[in-house]
Amino acid sequence: MNRRRFVGMLTGTAAAAAVGVPLIKGSGGSSSTGALLPSRRPLPDRYVRKLAVPRMLTPDPRDSDTDRYTLTQRCGQIEVFAGVATPVWGYDGEFPGPTIVSRRDRRTVVTHRNQLPVPVSVHLHGGHTPAGDDGYPTHLLFPEGFRGDMSMAGAMSHDRRDYTYPMHQRAATLWYHDHRMDFTGPSVWRGLAGFHLVTDDEEAALPLPVGDRDLPLMIVDRSFDVDGSLRYPSLDPTLLHTPGVTSRYAAGVLGDVVLVNGVPWPYAPVAAVRYRLRLLNASNARRYRLSLDPPAPMVQIGTDGGLLPHPLTHTAVELAPAQRFDVVVDFSRYTPGTRVVLRNEFGSGATSTVMRFDVGARASDPSSVPSTLSTDPRRSEPDRIRTFRFRRAGSAWTINGLPFRPDQPIVSVPLGATETWRLMTDFHHPVHVHLGSFQVLGRGLGGPGDYDTGLKDTLDLRPSEEAVIRVRFDDYRGRYLLHCHNLEHEDMAMMAAFDVV
Numbered sequence: 001m002n003r004r005r006f007v008g009m010l011t012g013t014a015a016a017a018a019v020g021v022p023l024i025k026g027s028g029g030s031s032s033t034g035a036l037l038p039s040r041r042p043l044p045d046r047y048v049r050k051l052a053v054p055r056m057l058t059p060d061p062r063d064s065d066t067d068r069y070t071l072t073q074r075c076g077q078i079e080v081f082a083g084v085a086t087p088v089w090g091y092d093g094e095f096p097g098p099t100i101v102s103r104r105d106r107r108t109v110v111t112h113r114n115q116l117p118v119p120v121s122v123h124l125h126g127g128h129t130p131a132g133d134d135g136y137p138t139h140l141l142f143p144e145g146f147r148g149d150m151s152m153a154g155a156m157s158h159d160r161r162d163y164t165y166p167m168h169q170r171a172a173t174l175w176y177h178d179h180r181m182d183f184t185g186p187s188v189w190r191g192l193a194g195f196h197l198v199t200d201d202e203e204a205a206l207p208l209p210v211g212d213r214d215l216p217l218m219i220v221d222r223s224f225d226v227d228g229s230l231r232y233p234s235l236d237p238t239l240l241h242t243p244g245v246t247s248r249y250a251a252g253v254l255g256d257v258v259l260v261n262g263v264p265w266p267y268a269p270v271a272a273v274r275y276r277l278r279l280l281n282a283s284n285a286r287r288y289r290l291s292l293d294p295p296a297p298m299v300q301i302g303t304d305g306g307l308l309p310h311p312l313t314h315t316a317v318e319l320a321p322a323q324r325f326d327v328v329v330d331f332s333r334y335t336p337g338t339r340v341v342l343r344n345e346f347g348s349g350a351t352s353t354v355m356r357f358d359v360g361a362r363a364s365d366p367s368s369v370p371s372t373l374s375t376d377p378r379r380s381e382p383d384r385i386r387t388f389r390f391r392r393a394g395s396a397w398t399i400n401g402l403p404f405r406p407d408q409p410i411v412s413v414p415l416g417a418t419e420t421w422r423l424m425t426d427f428h429h430p431v432h433v434h435l436g437s438f439q440v441l442g443r444g445l446g447g448p449g450d451y452d453t454g455l456k457d458t459l460d461l462r463p464s465e466e467a468v469i470r471v472r473f474d475d476y477r478g479r480y481l482l483h484c485h486n487l488e489h490e491d492m493a494m495m496a497a498f499d500v501v
């Protein structure tokens, strides 16, 4: 289906979908934009399965200046319900995909093979990546022998392609996921997401918790069918022809089962020492407000774009889809034997908890959180101001009134220019910018929010809000994306191309 037909279809279904935008209220008085998709079988019990940590990939040792990896995208299965296989689409068949660790300035090449029944596009989220390898939605990698519609493809390859990442960027918690035109939501829902961490000398010199005390935690909500398979309200379950979800879920799909690294409500045995938790909200639409019960401080050390200049102590952290918060929790504050629940204050019922930490014995702990973590990346004064409005129009989601057209950039940004962008919304829109990280200068008439500190690539914009960010695009020219990371909004056209010139 071509883009014109898709937009026509959106307009056509506008009347049918005019039921308003459901907002799920959280117990903390805040909310997610979306509708709850109930599972069709009893939910799994909480805290019976142990937390899994995604497998870490080791690079091909034959190369001296490049780390090379190969990932095969294929069907696999996970176990969410005891004794029942849940089919997933995974990188190497795994969900989450294996973790890749890159060193700053050391080139990383990931060869992706596609053995799924659909085309894919791989995006390294938070990556400072040349445009050709950024996972543009129409740069499709088809499975070998694919015989379906290829009209949406821009640059295309079959069977395999290399994604090359120069990695000229700070240490940070990045993630990779599918970014195919019109079908990102269901593809990520089925499992196409994994961690990609970047380390550097500045971070390695700090006494932060490392090794198995550095835990990546990918938090998602999902729903399940009677047979234990993932449930998602696609109009076209083959994910090949008609994009979008049934009208009830046009504002976002919210699941009723919380998975951490693919395990429902896991427990994690921890020693009574400090841990670094790399929190990633990889959900399609759900926002979380995470806190510990019994309470303990969560000391934020980093976010999307890497380490903060100084640690920040929170009693709770709020994460919109695609955002990352690196926090250090000192479990020695608890008596050994304490069971500490990671709560979601924005959830209700089953979604009000995420996982549990079971605090074990005291152990030696050489780690600490220094009061200075990184040098403040200075930004020059802005050259110009632009405004972007994120709004629903009929049943499409638009930016400045326009649905996404992959071949029609809406602005051109000079390479190296610092810009001020005003972002305005109607509902919750987690606004994501490719290539350039940004600083949040303020929200409404006030300053930045409690969770806006540091370099971000995704902003948690709340209903009827205006935020001002300062952004700069360095190093690479080409076509990049600005979009809402509520994946249902993204698939329903809330995305815009811009050119760095």
Ligand code: C2O
Residues within 6 Å of the ligand: 123, 125, 177, 179, 322, 432, 434, 481, 483, 485
């Ligand atoms: Cu995480 Cu353009 O996406």
Ligand code: CU
Residues within 6 Å of the ligand: 123, 124, 125, 126, 127, 432, 433, 434
């Ligand atoms: Cu991205």
Ligand code: CU
Residues within 6 Å of the ligand: 390, 397, 428, 429, 430, 484, 485, 486, 489, 490, 494
């Ligand atoms: Cu949105």
